[in-house]
Amino acid sequence: MADPKYLKITWNAFHEDAKVLAKKIDVSKYDKIYAISRGGLAPACILSYELNIRDVDSIEVVGYDAQTQQKEIRLLKDICDDGERAIVVDDLVDSGRTIEFLRKKMPKALFVTVYAKPKRKELVDVYAIDLPVDEWVMFPWENDVHPDEKFIKVRDVK
Numbered sequence: 001m002a003d004p005k006y007l008k009i010t011w012n013a014f015h016e017d018a019k020v021l022a023k024k025i026d027v028s029k030y031d032k033i034y035a036i037s038r039g040g041l042a043p044a045c046i047l048s049y050e051l052n053i054r055d056v057d058s059i060e061v062v063g064y065d066a067q068t069q070q071k072e073i074r075l076l077k078d079i080c081d082d083g084e085r086a087i088v089v090d091d092l093v094d095s096g097r098t099i100e101f102l103r104k105k106m107p108k109a110l111f112v113t114v115y116a117k118p119k120r121k122e123l124v125d126v127y128a129i130d131l132p133v134d135e136w137v138m139f140p141w142e143n144d145v146h147p148d149e150k151f152i153k154v155r156d157v158k
Helices: 011-023 041-051 097-105
Strands: 005-009 032-037 056-065 068-075 086-093 110-116 126-130 135-138 153-155
Touching: 005 011, 011 041, 011 110, 011 126, 032 041, 041 056, 041 086, 041 110, 056 097, 068 097, 086 097, 097 110
Parallel strands: 005 135, 005 153, 032 056, 032 086, 086 110, 110 126
Antiparallel strands: 056 068
């Protein structure tokens, strides 16, 4: 089995990419942001400032354990909103399982991600940046989680 490839994204790159996402959203249609916990928390904060939306909440779901995909997505807190006038944000659409799961619960929401992998990017309404399909993404808040890993690429803003 080949060694996994990693794409390490810096805070600077992530912040700039989240701002690109914000520019693609028509803020006049939305007044609430839901962050998909945990990956969507950082982009939700940036979108909150960029779009001047102060009503921010989280949706607690579990679909991964470290780098292992779980069989089922678990909702840790009930959702009592169909998503009207709401933006649901995550860091990345990869397998698309979380987005598919939440769309059924919040059919009126705008689903956005900062990054999208090619196979499932059609599941989100708006995203900022395309990513290679074969690399595991290491976000800035994860960079110390696996300190022994060798990263093959660092994405940063010049």
